[in-house]
Amino acid sequence: MTTAFPDFGLTPEQRRFAVRGHYYEYPGMDGGRGEIWCYSDRFSYGPGEKVTLFVSSTASRFDLEILRDGAGETPVLTERNIAARWQDTPDQCSVLGCGWQDSFEFRIPEEWPSGAYRLTLRAEGRDGAPIHCYHLFILHPAPARKTGRILQVAATGTWTAYNTWGGSNHYQGITGQNRDQYATSVSTQRPWCRGFVVLPKEAPRVPLEVSLQVGTTPRYPHMEWAYATGYSKKYASAGWASYDGHFFRWAERAGYEVDLASQHELHFKPEILDGYDCAVFVGHDEYWTWEMRDAVDAFVGRGGRAARFAGNFMWQTRLEDDGRTQVCYKYRARAEDPAYKSGDVTRATNSWEAPEIGRPGSATFGLNSTNGVYAGWGGCAPRGVRGFPVCRPGHWAFAGTGLFYGDLLGADSHIYGYEVDGLEYEIRHGLPYPTKTSGAPEGLEILALGMASQVEESDVLAPEDMFFGDEDGRFIAETLYGEASDENLEKVRYSNGMIVNFPKGRGEVFHAGTCEWVAGLLRNDAMVERVTKNVLDRYLKR
Numbered sequence: 001m002t003t004a005f006p007d008f009g010l011t012p013e014q015r016r017f018a019v020r021g022h023y024y025e026y027p028g029m030d031g032g033r034g035e036i037w038c039y040s041d042r043f044s045y046g047p048g049e050k051v052t053l054f055v056s057s058t059a060s061r062f063d064l065e066i067l068r069d070g071a072g073e074t075p076v077l078t079e080r081n082i083a084a085r086w087q088d089t090p091d092q093c094s095v096l097g098c099g100w101q102d103s104f105e106f107r108i109p110e111e112w113p114s115g116a117y118r119l120t121l122r123a124e125g126r127d128g129a130p131i132h133c134y135h136l137f138i139l140h141p142a143p144a145r146k147t148g149r150i151l152q153v154a155a156t157g158t159w160t161a162y163n164t165w166g167g168s169n170h171y172q173g174i175t176g177q178n179r180d181q182y183a184t185s186v187s188t189q190r191p192w193c194r195g196f197v198v199l200p201k202e203a204p205r206v207p208l209e210v211s212l213q214v215g216t217t218p219r220y221p222h223m224e225w226a227y228a229t230g231y232s233k234k235y236a237s238a239g240w241a242s243y244d245g246h247f248f249r250w251a252e253r254a255g256y257e258v259d260l261a262s263q264h265e266l267h268f269k270p271e272i273l274d275g276y277d278c279a280v281f282v283g284h285d286e287y288w289t290w291e292m293r294d295a296v297d298a299f300v301g302r303g304g305r306a307a308r309f310a311g312n313f314m315w316q317t318r319l320e321d322d323g324r325t326q327v328c329y330k331y332r333a334r335a336e337d338p339a340y341k342s343g344d345v346t347r348a349t350n351s352w353e354a355p356e357i358g359r360p361g362s363a364t365f366g367l368n369s370t371n372g373v374y375a376g377w378g379g380c381a382p383r384g385v386r387g388f389p390v391c392r393p394g395h396w397a398f399a400g401t402g403l404f405y406g407d408l409l410g411a412d413s414h415i416y417g418y419e420v421d422g423l424e425y426e427i428r429h430g431l432p433y434p435t436k437t438s439g440a441p442e443g444l445e446i447l448a449l450g451m452a453s454q455v456e457e458s459d460v461l462a463p464e465d466m467f468f469g470d471e472d473g474r475f476i477a478e479t480l481y482g483e484a485s486d487e488n489l490e491k492v493r494y495s496n497g498m499i500v501n502f503p504k505g506r507g508e509v510f511h512a513g514t515c516e517w518v519a520g521l522l523r524n525d526a527m528v529e530r531v532t533k534n535v536l537d538r539y540l541k542r
């Protein structure tokens with residue numbers, strides 16, 4: 001680790017804007033060079049189904065290449081000289097969809113294997129230099145007995161929530177009278193932002209790889225890099241390139257047979273899980289519908305095994321317009337979500353731990369987002385543990401690792417952060433147990449336990465250098481305890497991240513509640529690989 005922050009050539013003002021400003025992809029942003037953009041009618045398709053692409057370009061022709069992005073990159077389709085044109089895009093396209101005319105269609109051959117398919121569209125810019133863009137769709141498997149196969153479910157709800165294309169997402173936006181509000185509805189009918197499909201190796205991850213010297217104010221290399229290079233402000237928060245893809249490629253290279261689905265399959269076709277012994281969830285996995293949870297709960301109840309190497313199980317969403325619109329009011333839910341006035345309040349698009357919803361995250365995956373959240377960046381444990389502090393080294397998940405009590409699992413590869421999920425716990429004789437009011441399922445064991453924080457605080461951190469200060473903490477205090485008072489803030493200020501394991505129905509759940517588990521696979525951390533294999537092999541009955 002270095003002791004200096006990387007320098008991407010930004011001025012102090014630009015660095016500030018990179019972190020606090022709102023910048024995003026929009027048609028026309030590249031000016032004289034010209035552009036090409038693409039989205040598809042759906043996230044995912046089955047074998048034999050028709051894919052429709054919507055393309056807008058300053059060029060009149062483009063070439064299309066499709067490859068399967070797994071253990072290797074396998075080209076599957078090339079098409080040249082497809083006609084294109086510039087298409088009008090509505091100002092509120094992030095919310096309403098782009099509404100472009102279709103540009104190209106093809107049918108997926110029956111023999112293509114399930115997985116992620118990356119599209120590269122190349123054309124000539126106005127100045128004669130090449131322009132390009134990427135898109136990705138998921139090919140989900142056909143129904144059949146899936147003995148020995150893993151079904152990985154990509155965190156497409158979180159991709160959608162963070163997609164900056166067109167100006168609005170569930171974080172920042174150009175909605176509202178002053179064009180400064182985040183969007184409570186976002187459309188799938190728009191291109192992915194830059195960096196969700198493909199990223200260069202040097203793109204920083206969120207957790208800091210800088211050893212902070214005395215009195216240092218933390219910075220945000222990933223957002224500085226994004227602003228300096230033209231990638232999305234949120235490239236490191238979601239997407240295939242930062243998260244899901246690392247698990248998929250690693251698992252195939254490690255010899256596992258992996259199928260891939262989007263969260264839309266859990267919602268609309270829960271039978272997608274039938275026949276699998278093991279379902280896997282990875283990365284930053286923050287947005288779920290009620291129906292998606294029903295699918296996983298039923299799968300585990302009837303004997304399925306769920307392995308979640310993911311963090312931040314936070315928000316309930318609703319899908320509208322056959323899944324083309326994702327709704328999440330979030331911080332404004334109690335004031336604005338119609339579910340509170342006329343509808344079924346259990347479907348309110350608030351935190352899963354909001355008491356009126358009555359379905360804490362722990363009921364499905366054993367951990368709650370509101371007992372966890374930030375570690376390893378900004379004002380939240382930026383010098384923190386990096387790995388999971390192990391407290392039950394004798395557990396089967398750690399077999400063969402040589403890990404001891406108090407060791408850190410995955411510190412070298414920095415798997416702990418940047419958002420983690422936790423539980424209320426108590427320590428007896430050096431071992432943590434969930435408290436009676438924690439919501440932990442019966443029989444849950446805590447295998448590892450680290451610190452996390454919901455509030456940025458330090459005597460060297462000036463208010464203008466904070467990313468979110470105590471906003472998130474106050475929201476969670478209000479959500480859980482009814483009022484964002486100082487007293488309630490103290491109840492949520494400090495939190496934790498855990499690895500847990502529990503039986504449920506006839507099945508079982510293993511949950512390493514961290515976004516960054518994939519960093520251990522990406523960085524070939526043998527300890528993290530071993531634990532991952534221990535879980536997968538047991539759940540596949542290898």
Ligand SMILES: [Fe+2]
Pocket residue numbers: 284286312419
């Ligand atoms: Fe998150």
